[in-house]
Amino acid sequence: MSADILSLTGAQAAERVRAGDLDAGELFAFYRERAAADDLNAFLWVADGPDGANSSGPLAGVPLAVKDLFCVEGVPSAAGSRILDGYRPPYTATAVRKLTEAGATVLGKTNQDEFAMGSSNENSGYGSVQNPWDRERVPGGSSGGSAAAVAAGLAPWAIGTDTGGSIRQPAALTGIVGLKPTYGAVSRYGMIAFASSLDQCGPLTRDVTDAALLFRHMVGRDPCDSTSLEFPEEVPLPSAERLDGVVFGVPPELTGEGVEPGVREVFERTTKLIEELGGKLEEVSLPHSRYGIAAYYVITPAEASANLARYDGVRFGPRAETDGDLTALYEQTREQGFGDEVKRRILIGTYALSSGYYDAYYGRAQRVRTKIADDFRAAFQKVDLLVTPTSPTVAFRLGEKTEDPLAMYLNDALTVSMPLAGIPAISIPGGLSDGLPVGIQLAGPAFSENRILDSAYALERAIGFEGVPVGV
Amino acid sequence: MIDRDQVLHVARLARLRLSDEEVERFQRELSTILDHIETINEIEGLDEVQPTSHVVEVENVLRPDEPRPSLPREKVLEEAPDVAEGGFRVPSPGAS
Numbered sequence: 001m002s003a004d005i006l007s008l009t010g011a012q013a014a015e016r017v018r019a020g021d022l023d024a025g026e027l028f029a030f031y032r033e034r035a036a037a038d039d040l041n042a043f044l045w046v047a048d049g050p051d052g053a054n055s056s057g058p059l060a061g062v063p064l065a066v067k068d069l070f071c072v073e074g075v076p077s078a079a080g081s082r083i084l085d086g087y088r089p090p091y092t093a094t095a096v097r098k099l100t101e102a103g104a105t106v107l108g109k110t111n112q113d114e115f116a117m118g119s120s121n122e123n124s125g126y127g128s129v130q131n132p133w134d135r136e137r138v139p140g141g142s143s144g145g146s147a148a149a150v151a152a153g154l155a156p157w158a159i160g161t162d163t164g165g166s167i168r169q170p171a172a173l174t175g176i177v178g179l180k181p182t183y184g185a186v187s188r189y190g191m192i193a194f195a196s197s198l199d200q201c202g203p204l205t206r207d208v209t210d211a212a213l214l215f216r217h218m219v220g221r222d223p224c225d226s227t228s229l230e231f232p233e234e235v236p237l238p239s240a241e242r243l244d245g246v247v248f249g250v251p252p253e254l255t256g257e258g259v260e261p262g263v264r265e266v267f268e269r270t271t272k273l274i275e276e277l278g279g280k281l282e283e284v285s286l287p288h289s290r291y292g293i294a295a296y297y298v299i300t301p302a303e304a305s306a307n308l309a310r311y312d313g314v315r316f317g318p319r320a321e322t323d324g325d326l327t328a329l330y331e332q333t334r335e336q337g338f339g340d341e342v343k344r345r346i347l348i349g350t351y352a353l354s355s356g357y358y359d360a361y362y363g364r365a366q367r368v369r370t371k372i373a374d375d376f377r378a379a380f381q382k383v384d385l386l387v388t389p390t391s392p393t394v395a396f397r398l399g400e401k402t403e404d405p406l407a408m409y410l411n412d413a414l415t416v417s418m419p420l421a422g423i424p425a426i427s428i429p430g431g432l433s434d435g436l437p438v439g440i441q442l443a444g445p446a447f448s449e450n451r452i453l454d455s456a457y458a459l460e461r462a463i464g465f466e467g468v469p470v471g472v
Numbered sequence: 473m474i475d476r477d478q479v480l481h482v483a484r485l486a487r488l489r490l491s492d493e494e495v496e497r498f499q500r501e502l503s504t505i506l507d508h509i510e511t512i513n514e515i516e517g518l519d520e521v522q523p524t525s526h527v528v529e530v531e532n533v534l535r536p537d538e539p540r541p542s543l544p545r546e547k548v549l550e551e552a553p554d555v556a557e558g559g560f561r562v563p564s565p566g567a568s
Contacts, residue, residue: 090547184528197527226533227526294509305486312487314560319553326565331489343488347479347498348505350486361509366523368512373524406504422527446528 005030010062010157010210011237014103017060024061025050028105031063034154035108040130040139042148044068045076046108057103059217064104065155067146068112070096070201071190079192080112080142082125083311083337085318093190094222095159095201102217107155111145114339115308116166116194118142119411122402123341130398131174133436137395140170146204147174151467157214158204163195164296165390165415167202168427172390172439175429175467177456178204179211182446183422184229186215187222193307195300196227198419206467208428208457212237215449232447238457243279246455248442249383251286254414258392262433267389270430270440273462274387279455284379284386288371292417293409295372298352298365299420304342305349311337344405373421380445385455388414390427390439414441424449426456429465437467474502 005027008016016022028050035046043065055061066072069079071089078084092100100106113123121129121144131139132152139148143160147170150158160167162180171178179202186201193199203214216235222228248271255267271281313319313333320332338346352361379386392413401408418425425443432438440459444452479499483490490498512518545558554561 087551090543090550182528184530223535227528227530229528229530288515291512291515294512297505298509309487313553314562315548316551317553322563324563326563327487329563330487334487335489338488343490343494344498344501344505346486346488347482347502351474351478351482351502351506354482354485363523364512364518365509366525367518367521368515369524370521371515371518373527405501406508409505409508420524420527 006153008156009206011213013062013156014058014060017055017062024053024055028053028061028063031107031155035065035149038149038154040132040148040152041127042110042129042145042152042154043108044111044126044145047106050105052100053105054101054103057101059099059103061103061105062156063107064099065107065110065146065149065158066096067143067158067160068109069116069161069192070159071192072096072106072109075106076109077192078125079116080114080124080126081337081342082339083317083334087316091190094187094224095218096190098220099159099214099217110149110158113142113144114342115192115304116142116161116163117304117341117345119165119169119408120396120401121145122398123339125339128398131395133175134395137397137436138173140173140391140395142166143204144170147171147176147178150174150176150204150206157206157210159201159214160204161191161199161201163198163300163419165412167204168390168415168425168439168441169412171204171427173395173437175437175465176204176206177208177211177426177428178202179215179426179449180418180424181215181219181449182424183419184227185231185424185447185449186218187220187225187228189222189224195303196307197303198300200419208453208460209237211426212453233450235450238453240454240458241461243274243277243455243458245278246385247280247282247383248274249284249379249386250281251284251289251379251386251388253286253289254388258410258413259389260393263389263391263393263438266431266433266438267440270459270463271387273459277458277462282383284383286375286379286417288368288375289417291368292372292420293413295365295368296412296416296420297348297409298361299369301345301349302352302362303349305346305353308342308346341405369420372417376421376423376445384444385448385452386443388441390414390441394433394436394438418443422446424452426452428456428460429467430463431465474499474506
């Protein structure tokens with residue numbers, strides 16, 4: 001029975017519970033035991049029981065792993081930061097509330113890079129996370145705990161957030177599916193903010209059907225987030241078997257330089273499959289995407305430096321012992337509470353916004369952002385979706401890039417442009433390179449999630465990735 | 473290139489206290505990162521481009537200005553490190 005439960009996707013488990021073939025309590029206990037025995041450091045907190053679960057909903061009590069930065073009432077929610085150590089919010093994030101109302105049960109909170117700043121999960125205030133495919137390697141980041149938990153079968157599915165690739169890149173590096181929705185598709189209320197003009201939350205799952213099912217129950221306008229919008233259509237479960245008539249753009253800027261040979265090989269195999277399924281390939285140029293990292297590392301630190309001004313030891317979180325004045329209290333609390341990467345980004349952001357530098361950095365970066373969005377708009381005049389690798393490399397070794405912040409940033413080269421333009425993208429497993437998973441990214445225009453999910457589903461079936469290293 | 477005084481100035485603005493080791497290291501790291509950022513200056517005609525303010529087209533989002541209950545005070549104060557008389561207690565802003 002246990003092996004049987006472990007083999008079920010989230011959607012299959014929900015189906016069994018609804019059919020009366022599986023008890024929701026037994027399902028929760030099964031995953032609770034696995035999550036509590038986690039030795040990847042994927043979980044930061046595990047629920048005792050299925051509190052307030054509504055197993056009659058469509059998600060039928062299926063346990064959900066939740067990235068630490070989602071506020072959940074009464075549950076530790078620290079965004080991976082020591083400056084929020086032990087913080088238990090008085091309210092719950094809309095995305096989590098909607099999923100639990102639909103029947104999901106919060107299983108636990110997952111590890112992440114502090115305030116979602118990182119691509120390896122090594123910037124967590126609570127230790128790094130091991131990749132279940134190779135424990136000496138990173139799971140990617142920032143949603144590294146969510147990705148590792150799903151890949152290792154410690155949770156049937158999870159949610160995370162993506163600002164520059166933080167859902168897609170860890171999904172790619174752990175061989176699972178990760179969807180970054182259109183900006184505004186899902187409410188950000190109760191998500192501890194990093195860069196508010198890019199942050200979006202989405203699912204990390206074993207397959208595309210699970211991603212669609214969670215996404216269906218996350219979307220919608222929320223009066224608590226004025227940037228959220230009504231999703232323009234229903235979200236059906238994907239069913240496409242062919243890709244006839246779908247035109248896939250291949251941008252040389254995101255598929256060539258910097259992409260390691262093993263990743264390129266899997267990518268080329270995938271584009272052949274697209275053609276075999278009836279899809280068409282067309283080269284399209286995204287000339288400004290090469291400036292994506294530069295623009296991203298001005299805009300997001302700038303927004304973060306403002307968002308993180310609230311952590312001062314006054315209203316929540318630990319406070320530094322001080323015998324000085326209020327300014328000393330702020331400075332000491334922040335010195336002790338923030339990790340290196342967060343300090344680095346606060347400094348870059350504050351510099352970019354400071355008097356005399358604003359136009360040269362922030363103002364110009366926002367103009368580059370327009371150029372990047374224009375490139376995508378022009379591309380989608382010619383093609384339906386774009387296909388690229390998700391990450392230029394497979395999972396790298398723990399410690400390999402921690403001494404070189406810029407090398408770590410360049411890891412996001414293939415994923416930052418989409419959130420800068422606000423458009424949706426998915427990563428699905430394309431195959432293995434030297435025994436490690438390679439992710440394939442599909443991106444589309446704003447609110448094209450259904451088309452992305454459908455194409456990803458057809459491709460997923462054709463790829464036949466035997467992925468999840470369950471039981472490791 | 474960013475110099476030591478600029479790092480200290482920005483750290484002061486951001487209310488971050490840095491050790492001498494951190495000032496030296498951040499000066500080096502920030503300089504490398506800013507060099508990369510400056511590649512955007514290669515783009516021609518950028519001044520004529522409209523800066524992005526919001527990525528998805530939305531009209532002004534308004535709601536009726538009606539009073540609604542907020543979180544109870546006790547609940548909000550529960551997470552505060554130091555509470556007095558129904559508020560957050562802090563050291564004097566000008567102790568020195």
